[in-house]
Amino acid sequence: MGRTNPTYRDFLDSYEREFGDYRRGLRRRYQSDFDSLFDGAREFADAAGYANHLDRDVLVLLSMLLAHEGTIREQREEIEELREAVAVLQEQVESADGEVA
Amino acid sequence: MVVAVDVEDDEVRLWSRVPAGAEPRDVPGTTTERFSETVVVQRDRDYAPTCYVAGPDDALADLRAALESDPKVVDLAWDRKILNLRDDPSRVLAVSLERPSEIATFAREVRTLHEPENWRPGTVRLYDVDLSPKFRYCLERGVDPTPEGEEGGPHWPRSLSLSLPTERLAAGDLTALTCEGRAAPRAAERRTGEARERLSPDGDGETSILRALADRLDSVDPDVLVLSSADLVPLIHERADELGVECDLGRLPGHRVLAGENSYESYGRVGHSPARYDVPGRAIVDRSNSFFWREGKLPGLFDLVDRSWKPLQEASWASIGTVFTAMQIREARDRDVVVPWRAWEGESFKRMGTLHDADRGGFTFEPDVGFHEDVVEVDFASLYPRIMIENDLSPETVQCECHDTDDVPVLGYSVCPDIEEPFVPSVLDRIVGDRYGFKADLRATDDPGRAARLESKISALKWILVTCFGYQGYRNSKFGRIEVHESINAHARELLLDAKEYLEAAGWRVVHGIVDSLWVTAAVDDPTPIADVCARISETKGIPLEHESDFEWVCFVPTSDGERGSLTSYFGRREDGSFKYRGIEARQRSTPAFVAEVQRDLVEALDEHREPAPVCDRLARAIARVQSGNVDPDDLVVRTSASKALADYDQRTRTVAALERYEANGVARNPGQDVRYVVVDDGRRDRDRVRLPWEDCADYDADFYETLLVRAAESVVSPLGWDRERIRRYLDDGRNLTLGAFR
Numbered sequence: 001m002g003r004t005n006p007t008y009r010d011f012l013d014s015y016e017r018e019f020g021d022y023r024r025g026l027r028r029r030y031q032s033d034f035d036s037l038f039d040g041a042r043e044f045a046d047a048a049g050y051a052n053h054l055d056r057d058v059l060v061l062l063s064m065l066l067a068h069e070g071t072i073r074e075q076r077e078e079i080e081e082l083r084e085a086v087a088v089l090q091e092q093v094e095s096a097d098g099e100v101a
Numbered sequence: 102m103v104v105a106v107d108v109e110d111d112e113v114r115l116w117s118r119v120p121a122g123a124e125p126r127d128v129p130g131t132t133t134e135r136f137s138e139t140v141v142v143q144r145d146r147d148y149a150p151t152c153y154v155a156g157p158d159d160a161l162a163d164l165r166a167a168l169e170s171d172p173k174v175v176d177l178a179w180d181r182k183i184l185n186l187r188d189d190p191s192r193v194l195a196v197s198l199e200r201p202s203e204i205a206t207f208a209r210e211v212r213t214l215h216e217p218e219n220w221r222p223g224t225v226r227l228y229d230v231d232l233s234p235k236f237r238y239c240l241e242r243g244v245d246p247t248p249e250g251e252e253g254g255p256h257w258p259r260s261l262s263l264s265l266p267t268e269r270l271a272a273g274d275l276t277a278l279t280c281e282g283r284a285a286p287r288a289a290e291r292r293t294g295e296a297r298e299r300l301s302p303d304g305d306g307e308t309s310i311l312r313a314l315a316d317r318l319d320s321v322d323p324d325v326l327v328l329s330s331a332d333l334v335p336l337i338h339e340r341a342d343e344l345g346v347e348c349d350l351g352r353l354p355g356h357r358v359l360a361g362e363n364s365y366e367s368y369g370r371v372g373h374s375p376a377r378y379d380v381p382g383r384a385i386v387d388r389s390n391s392f393f394w395r396e397g398k399l400p401g402l403f404d405l406v407d408r409s410w411k412p413l414q415e416a417s418w419a420s421i422g423t424v425f426t427a428m429q430i431r432e433a434r435d436r437d438v439v440v441p442w443r444a445w446e447g448e449s450f451k452r453m454g455t456l457h458d459a460d461r462g463g464f465t466f467e468p469d470v471g472f473h474e475d476v477v478e479v480d481f482a483s484l485y486p487r488i489m490i491e492n493d494l495s496p497e498t499v500q501c502e503c504h505d506t507d508d509v510p511v512l513g514y515s516v517c518p519d520i521e522e523p524f525v526p527s528v529l530d531r532i533v534g535d536r537y538g539f540k541a542d543l544r545a546t547d548d549p550g551r552a553a554r555l556e557s558k559i560s561a562l563k564w565i566l567v568t569c570f571g572y573q574g575y576r577n578s579k580f581g582r583i584e585v586h587e588s589i590n591a592h593a594r595e596l597l598l599d600a601k602e603y604l605e606a607a608g609w610r611v612v613h614g615i616v617d618s619l620w621v622t623a624a625v626d627d628p629t630p631i632a633d634v635c636a637r638i639s640e641t642k643g644i645p646l647e648h649e650s651d652f653e654w655v656c657f658v659p660t661s662d663g664e665r666g667s668l669t670s671y672f673g674r675r676e677d678g679s680f681k682y683r684g685i686e687a688r689q690r691s692t693p694a695f696v697a698e699v700q701r702d703l704v705e706a707l708d709e710h711r712e713p714a715p716v717c718d719r720l721a722r723a724i725a726r727v728q729s730g731n732v733d734p735d736d737l738v739v740r741t742s743a744s745k746a747l748a749d750y751d752q753r754t755r756t757v758a759a760l761e762r763y764e765a766n767g768v769a770r771n772p773g774q775d776v777r778y779v780v781v782d783d784g785r786r787d788r789d790r791v792r793l794p795w796e797d798c799a800d801y802d803a804d805f806y807e808t809l810l811v812r813a814a815e816s817v818v819s820p821l822g823w824d825r826e827r828i829r830r831y832l833d834d835g836r837n838l839t840l841g842a843f844r
Contacts, residue, residue: 042665046466050594 008049011056012041040067103246104258104324105384106412108234109357110200113145115244116352116382118324120256128244136352137322139256142382149175149197150204150237153439154211155184156225161194164215164225168196173203183438184228186497186524186580190437193228201234208442228439235412236427240434246412248403253550258413260399261323263314263333268795270330271768275307275340278333280317308344311337315348324383325399325413326350331387334378352382364772371744373773377418384414391417393424397561400554405561408532421568422575428565429580432528440579448583449500459512459587463616464594466601468657468666471820472711473612473622476652476673477631479604480618481596483536485570486529487644488592489585492516495523496573496582509588510595516588525580529569536562593617600638600646607634613657615668620655651676654708656820658685663824670816674708686813693809695736699723700813713818717831720814724832727806734798737779737806745772753786761788762796780805 006014016038023034041048044063051059103125105116117125121138131143154164168174176197181190198204208230216225232240239246250256262281269277314337328334334356341348350356359377366372375390386402388394393402394417405416409427416424430440451459481487488494492508493516499509501517508516536559543555572578573586593616600619601611608628609621621631631648638646655673657666670684680701682688687697687704699720706719726732739755747760747770759778763770765788770776778791779798783805792798811832815825823831 039664043467045665046464049461050464050598 008056008059009042009045012038012045012048012060015056015060037064037067040064043067103239103244104248104413105382106235106238106244106246106414107379107381108148108201108238110202111146113148113201113238114381115143115145116324117141117143118248118250118256118258120250126245126249128242130242136382140322140324140352142352145242148201148238148242149199150201150241151176151195151197152204152208152230153180153182153193153195153228154225155182155191155193155228156220158192160220160224161192163219164211165194167215173198173200173207175199181437182228183436184226184441186438186495187501193439201237204230227442230442232430232440233411233415235415236410239410239412240431244410245407246410247407252400252403252554258324258399258403259321260325260327261317261321262327264329265333266795267330268766268768268793270332270336271766273336273340275310275336278310278314280314307340308346311341311344311346311348315346318348318350325386326380326383327386327388327394327399330389331375331378331385334380334385349380350383351380354381356380362771371742371773373742373771374418379414384412384417386414386417392420392564393417393561396564397557399557401557401561404558405565421564422572422578425565425569425572426579428532429525429528432524433580436524438524455512459584459591461594462590464597464614465616465668466611466614466619468613468668468671470657470659470666471822472654472656473620474654476612476620476622476655477609478618478620478649478652479600479631479635479646480649481600482645482647483533483566484593484596484617484644485589486533486566488589488596489570490526490530490533491643492588492592493518493520493523493526494585494588494592495520495525496580496585498523499582499584499588510591512587512591514584514588525569525573525585529566532562532565536566596642596644599642603638604634609634612655613666613671618649620652650681652681654711656707656817658816659819663819672704672817674704680704680708685816686809691739691741692813693737693739693806695727695732696806696809696813698736699810700817703814703817707817707821713821713823713827714831716818717814717823717828720810720828721832723810724807727810728803730799730801730803732801732806734779734792734801735794737798737801738777738794739780740775740777742774743770743772743776755780755783755791758785758788758790759793762791762793766793 019034023031026034041060041063044066048056048059048063103115103117105114107114107116115125115128115131116136118139119125119141125133125141125143128143128145130147131145133141133143136142154161156164165177168177174196176195178195178197180193180195182193183190184193196207198207208227211225211227216222229237235246238244248256248258264279264281265275265277269275334350335358337348337350338356357379359379360374362374362376364371364373375387377387377390378385386394386399391402393405397404402413402416405411405424406413408431409416409424410431411419411424411427416427419427433440498517498520500514503519504515504517506515506518507513539555539559539562543552543559546552546555570586570589573581573583573589575581597614597616597619601614604611604619604621605624608623608625609631610624611619611621613620635646635648652673652675655671658670658672659665660667667684672680672682672685672687674680682701682704685700686692687700692700702723703716703719706716707713710716741756743756743760747757747764750757750760755778756776759776760770762778763776777794779794780790780802781792781798781800782790783802784790811825811828814828815823818828
């Protein structure tokens with residue numbers, strides 16, 4: 001194993017190192033965003049490793065996108081919950097207003 | 102009942118323990134002598150070992166003509182043998198040699214004299230050349246070297262154990278020699294008292310020690326000598342000669358050196374194998390050089406002897422691969438298959454795409470780093486061997502020439518359905534089946550002696566099963582093929598992913614998975630019971646998925662840079678209250694006992710409080726203890742091994758400092774051997790940086806051990822988001838101690 005190509009997890013590490021200069025040129029607040037992009041890619045190293053005949057650069061980008069998609073889904077769910085909570089609160093406020101009136 | 106086999110050039114001796122007056126199993130060609138009431142020796146003076154040569158007819162005819170006048174050769178004959186598991190029998194020249202030691206000489210001569218003179222290189226191939234001598238004798242003569250008496254009963258082999266500390270051995274000082282042994286194996290005696298004892302309690306110097314040893318050997322008459330190091334053999338004999346004491350470790354005088362010590366490299370790790378000695382009439386087990394002694398003790402070893410027919414002494418120093426190969430060689434002999442001298446099975450040509458698909462290991466999920474409650478662990482029992490058994494994967498079945506079917510998932514290799522009993526699966530099937538049986542017996546027995554023996558056997562066989570598949574990919578494997586290795590991995594990946602899908606559909610979430618195990622938690626309020634899911638998967642896949650443990654909680658640890666989950670480091674608490682640790686310091690060989698103990702204590706603190714601060718309070722106490730200088734230096738010993746000789750190091754590491762001290766103490770340390778030290782001044786670069794365990798270590802370097810403690814604590818709290826910096830900040834504010842620390 002790993003004779004033909006480095007494993008995907010090893011590849012990802014070296015790929016990130018290749019962007020070392022790019023990261024260095026970033027403002028600090030973007031450096032942590034940059035890091036979380038690669039954290040996102042790492043989250044799916046298992047699936048990317050399994051699909052190892054695909055273009056690895058594309059796998060990295062797709063994994064980053066998928067991490068984003070996941071974050072968007074979580075935020076959407078959170079927004080939904082918050083909306084429901086706000087709606088309940090609004091109802092309470094309105095009924096309280098009604099009572100006062 | 103044969104326990105010891107002496108293979109010498111002029112005769113072979115088989116030593117057996119028998120019931121008083123009874124005869125041993127008959128071995129054709131031997132004469133039987135009674136050595137004592139319960140020990141007999143069978144002598145064979147006519148043994149002529151045989152090896153085989155294959156090649157084109159004219160080359161074999163030439164070779165036969167040339168060998169007619171060779172004085173080493175006692176017999177030449179034509180025979181038919183299977184040279185490759187996939188082939189039909191071929192005509193071979195069977196060459197029998199007068200002495201066992203001449204097999205190697207003969208093979209070398211064919212390679213370096215006969216072949217280069219007359220034919221192109223590789224024209225002739227040699228078979229059955231490199232079998233170890235005792236094993237070869239048993240195979241050729243059909244001698245089962247397994248004790249016959251009831252296991253643990255009065256006619257079971259007797260053992261005597263001798264120990265001498267490393268530094269005393271180096272100094273050639275026998276006065277500290279201790280011994281443990283029983284005239285008859287009585288488990289109760291072992292438990293109650295007769296533990297390790299000084300041979301001569303009055304300590305009258307070496308003469309009385311050696312006399313006491315001679316008496317003990319006489320009264321116990323052991324069949325097996327279990328030695329802390331085989332170097333005791335020459336030391337005891339030389340010293341006895343010098344002092345004029347009659348003390349022989351064997352049943353006849355003398356000893357032989359079978360092999361000198363050497364260091365080797367395997368898979369990037371340096372190992373060391375010490376010199377091997379033979380004494381007549383008794384099997385030697387060198388505890389410093391026996392993997393299976395550590396894993397399975399004598400019961401585990403005897404079980405392997407039974408399966409492989411490798412006599413005890415050879416089985417004890419064999420590696421897992423060697424014992425597994427011996428089992429395969431036995432099976433091969435039953436099928437008339439001979440064993441190639443230099444295994445050579447080329448890798449078949451494949452398309453690049455197949456190579457990409459095939460050259461992969463098992464599937465590992467990214468662990469969900471952090472603290473998880475109510476986790477269930479399920480795993481496929483003996484996954485790799487069972488994949489081979491279930492799918493008939495063997496060197497002669499995979500990618501057969503007669504079928505063009507698509508049997509291995511993704512890779513599309515064919516697996517021949519016409520072979521009745523595929524070779525490797527039939528060897529493995531017995532091991533898997535018997536181990537399963539031992540486990541059932543273990544659950545049923547209430548006899549502690551029997552339980553201990555069963556556990557030893559289960560543990561020894563486990564190692565055969567976990568490595569058997571890797572052996573398919575090993576280039577020197579006698580019966581391996583890389584395509585089989587690839588097929589096993591392909592099946593394993595599919596199985597784990599299928600299992601994941603079943604579990605998810607049943608309402609479970611996968612938090613981690615490695616090759617054959619999955620850790621899951623409930624994803625919905627009322628998931629399908631895990632037992633039902635396991636039963637369903639086992640039934641569909643034909644490989645049992647077992648419900649291994651229920652964890653109250655599990656922590657998956659991030660890598661030291663904190664960037665991702667470490668794939669193999671985790672710890673947790675099972676529902677039954679026990680803890681499981683994998684990959685963290687407490688499980689690492691090099692970790693000092695004190696640090697390991699503190700780490701386990703920190704895990705318990707985590708269990709109690711479920712947050713990092715109280716764990717760090719517990720850590721602060723441990724640091725205070727180590728800083729006060731009150732920790733026993735024995736518990737601070739770091740254990741590692743040297744990867745090269747002292748002169749080859751160019752960095753001033755702790756290992757180098759320790760090696761220099763070993764050298765100054767006259768204790769030889771070769772690459773691959775254990776190196777143990779206590780750090781006394783980590784700032785230094787010379788040999789005063791460390792002390793050896795038997796030197797004065799009271800003044801250890803507390804700061805060094807504090808660093809180790811903090812590192813161990815980091816593994817425990819990092820799943821909760823605390824890194825080393827955070828721990829240090831917390832510790833620096835010493836007033837933070839909560840009451841929890843003093844409970």
